[in-house]
Structures are given as C-alpha cells and as structure tokens.
Amino acid sequence: MKRIGVLTSGGDAPGMNAAVRSVVRSACGFGLEVVGIRRGYAGLLAEEFVELGPRSVANILHRGGTMLGTARCEEMKLPEGLKKGAESLRTASIDGLVAIGGDGTFRGAQALAEITDIHIVGVPGTIDNDVYGTDYTIGFDTAVNTAVEAIDRIRDTAEAHQRLFFVEVMGRTRGFIALDVGIACGAEDVLVPEVRTNLDDLCANIQSQFAGGKRASIVVVAEGDDAGHAFEVGNKVGGRLHMDYRVCVIGHVQRGGAPSARDRLLSSKLGAGAVKVLAEGRTGVMVGEVAGHVVETPLNLTWSRQKELNVEMLQLMKTLAR
Ligand code: F6P
Numbered sequence: 001m002k003r004i005g006v007l008t009s010g011g012d013a014p015g016m017n018a019a020v021r022s023v024v025r026s027a028c029g030f031g032l033e034v035v036g037i038r039r040g041y042a043g044l045l046a047e048e049f050v051e052l053g054p055r056s057v058a059n060i061l062h063r064g065g066t067m068l069g070t071a072r073c074e075e076m077k078l079p080e081g082l083k084k085g086a087e088s089l090r091t092a093s094i095d096g097l098v099a100i101g102g103d104g105t106f107r108g109a110q111a112l113a114e115i116t117d118i119h120i121v122g123v124p125g126t127i128d129n130d131v132y133g134t135d136y137t138i139g140f141d142t143a144v145n146t147a148v149e150a151i152d153r154i155r156d157t158a159e160a161h162q163r164l165f166f167v168e169v170m171g172r173t174r175g176f177i178a179l180d181v182g183i184a185c186g187a188e189d190v191l192v193p194e195v196r197t198n199l200d201d202l203c204a205n206i207q208s209q210f211a212g213g214k215r216a217s218i219v220v221v222a223e224g225d226d227a228g229h230a231f232e233v234g235n236k237v238g239g240r241l242h243m244d245y246r247v248c249v250i251g252h253v254q255r256g257g258a259p260s261a262r263d264r265l266l267s268s269k270l271g272a273g274a275v276k277v278l279a280e281g282r283t284g285v286m287v288g289e290v291a292g293h294v295v296e297t298p299l300n301l302t303w304s305r306q307k308e309l310n311v312e313m314l315q316l317m318k319t320l321a322r
Pocket of ligand 1: 011102126127128170171172223255
C-alpha cells in the first residue's frame with residue numbers, strides 16, 4: 001500500500017473535515033500518500049483529484065461541511081458508472097480507499113472492491129446515526145445539539161403564547177435524532193418511525209398535559225414517522241383538538257455548523273483507525289466505535305443489519321414529560 005484515496009459522500013455531516021484531517025495526517029505517519037477525491041463518487045467519475053498533505057488539512061478540524069465536497073451519485077449504482085470509477089482509481093494509482101459517509105457510500109465502496117483489487121475501508125459519517133457497527137456516527141452529536149438549541153428557543157416563545165408546537169427533525173427513516181433530541185429538550189412527546197404513532201393517544205396526551213397546568217407542548221416529529229411529516233401531524237392533531245398550533249422544520253440547519261467536541265474526537269479516532277486498517281493490509285470493513293473501542297465490522301453488515309433504537313427511552317421521555 002502506497003497511495004490512498006479519501007472521499008466524503010452522501011449527506012455531509014459535521015466532523016467529516018476532522019475525519020479527513022485524521023486520515024491524511026495518520027497516513028503520513030505510515031508513509032502513505034493521500035489523494036483527496038472531490039464531490040464523492042461524482043468527483044471520482046470525473047477524476048477530480050487533489051493531492052493532500054498535512055498542511056492541506058490545516059484549520060479544518062473545527063469546520064462543518066466537508067472541504068472535499070460531497071454528492072449523491074446515481075451513476076455509481078450502474079455497472080458503467082462503477083467501471084468508470086474503477087478506471088479513475090487506477091488512473092490516480094490509488095490502491096486503498098477511505099470512504100466517509102453512510103450506507104449508500106459503503107455500498108458504492110463495496111461494489112468497487114468487487115471489481116478491483118483496491119482495499120477499502122468505511123468511516124461512518126451521517127447525522128442520522130443509522131449505521132450498524134458503531135454506537136454513534138460522525139455528525140450525530142452535533143446535529144442533536146443543534147436541534148436541542150433550536151428547540152430551547154422555540155420553548156421560550158411556546159411558553160409565552162401557551163402554544164402547541166410540532167418540530168420536525170431529520171433522520172431519514174430512523175428516529176435516532178428525534179429520540180435523543182426529545183429527551184434532551186424535555187419534549188412533551190416524540191414520534192419515531194420505529195413505533196407506530198397513535199394519534200388518539202397523542203391528542204389525549206397533549207390535552208391532559210395542558211389540563212395539568214403545562215404552559216406549552218412541544219412534540220418532536222422524526223421526518224420519517226408513519227403519521228407523516230410535522231405539517232401533516234400538526235394538521236391532523238390541530239384539527240381534532242381544535243387547537244392553534246405551529247410547525248417548525250429544523251431541516252438542514254442540523255447538518256451545518258462546527259462539529260461538537262464529541263464529533264471531533266470520534267472523527268479523529270475513526271479516521272486514524274481507517275488508515276491503520278489499510279496499512280495493516282485489511283479491507284472490506286467499516287471502523288466504528290462500540291463502547292469506547294474502535295471496532296471493525298464487515299461493510300455489508302453495516303447496511304444489511306439494522307441498528308436498534310432504544311425504544312425504552314421513549315418511556316423515560318413520557319415519565320419526565322409529566
Ligand atoms: O442522511 C442525512 C440527511 O440529512 C437525512 O437526515 C435527510 O433525510 C437527508 O439527508 C436529506 O438529504 P438532502 O440534503 O439530499 O435533501
């Protein structure tokens with residue numbers, strides 16, 4: 001192994017820059033050259049390469065987004081796209097690849113590995129935390145903190161007006177962000193896709209909380225909830241209760257901003273872990289952190305196995321929302 005490529009792909013996540021920095025500087029320690037691939041797989045297909053050394057990654061540890069850029073690349077899902085990707089890697093003399101992203105990124109990396117002799121390793125970077133093989137993904141902690149800060153502000157105005165709010169957070173098809181945000185901001189209820197939403201129960205809950213003297217109610221809605229997006233849930237509940245309500249979609253605000261210290265630490269650990277995997281001659285795994293330790297999980301398990309949401313925490317949320 002002489003020369004490794006690094007790319008960030010899919011939705012950006014705070015901490016991706018810190019991971020790139022860790023990959024580049026750790027690779028230096030092993031005497032490996034590093035090539036940055038811009039715009040994820042889209043940039044790979046277009047041969048958008050940039051040589052990276054320790055100084056190229058100065059001053060990015062604390063920045064959100066990704067200095068390499070990212071993309072969602074449909075072409076990589078097609079055999080011609082994959083073939084082109086393999087050719088590009090050969091052109092750049094890359095013999096190891098660190099792919100930072102979520103399950104789509106790993107599927108692309110695995111497919112490339114199947115048609116080349118390139119060694120690949122994944123680093124979980126997505127705010128959604130929906131990757132099996134790691135307790136947390138890079139960006140999740142920052143996104144949760146950002147959403148909590150936003151909801152703290154919403155609570156001020158909600159209390160002032162004695163209002164009901166539905167606040168939508170991201171997470172794609174999973175409720176990791178919603179659950180942690182809900183508990184951390186003292187939400188009155190949390191709707192996650194993993195648990196079927198019962199609108200009668202939700203309405204009864206809201207009514208009894210107001211009757212019990214609460215001055216505001218904040219319902220955190222995961223964007224993938226089975227009852228619909230926050231506007232739909234608000235419409236249904238507001239209609240049934242004949243209550244004024246407001247909706248706030250936090251949206252992409254959650255994806256930006258400086259990474260939290262936790263995300264910087266996780267990125268630094270996993271970037272270094274990924275380079276170690278390649279330097280030691282292993283391939284086809286994702287490096288994650290489980291119970292504080294860096295562990296390797298076969299790439300295909302990261303999407304074929306489902307990471308469980310601790311739904312018992314919903315009970316805690318309800319207990320504390322009295
Ligand atoms: O996967 C990260 C994520 O932010 C999801 O939470 C969200 O559903 C999706 O990406 C949004 O993607 P885009 O930025 O392409 O609209």
